[in-house]
Amino acid sequence: MPLQKSIFEDTQNSCGVTFLEDYIIQGMVYNYIIKAKNNNIHFCVNLVESIPKMTGITSLELSRILGILLDNAFEAALDNTDIENRKVIFAACIRNEDIIYIVKNKYGYRPDIAKLFSHDYSTKGSKHGRGLAIAKRIIDEHEEALMNIEIQQEWFVAKVLLNNEKNN
Helix, strand or coil: CCHHHHHHHCHHHHHHHHHECCHHHHHHHHHHHHHHHHCCCEEEEEECCCECCCCCCCHHHHHHHHHHHHHHHHHHHHHCCCHHHCEEEEEEEEECCEEEEEEEEECCCCCCHHHCCCCCCCCCCCCCCCHHHHHHHHHHCCCCEEEEEEEECCEEEEEEEEEHHHHC
C-alpha cells in the first residue's frame, strides 16, 4: 500500500488537521503524521474546532515552539521500548479568548521539571537540551504567550497558551 494512501486512510490522525487555519502549522502537523507512521508511533491529533492564525506571534515562531515540543515527544516515544506506550497527542482548543496547544507524550524517564528550561539540560545526554530553552525564549518575547510543562500520571504535558485578546 502506498504511504500516502495509508496516511490519509487513518482518519484519527488527519481529519482534524484542517481545523488549523495557519497553513504552516497545518503542514507541520501533517509532517508529524507521516513521521509517526514511519516510526510506529501512535500519534493522535485532537482538533474539533477552527483554530485561527495568530497575529502577535508569527507562524514561524509558533512552528518553532510546537516543532520543539513535538520533536521531544517523538524522541521520548522512540526511546520507549514498549511499543504500546509510544503515544503522542497533539491537541488545540479555544477557551475564552485563548488558544491552547497541547502536546502530550508517555515518558520513560521522569524529567526534572525545575531544570527543563535550563540551557543544556537534557534527559538524552550531551549535545541536547537547547530546544525547550529556545521555546521559552520565544514565548518570553511575547506578552500574549505562556508555556506550562507538567507531569500528569505517566504523561509529560506541554501547553502553549496564546491570548487572542492581547493579540488583536
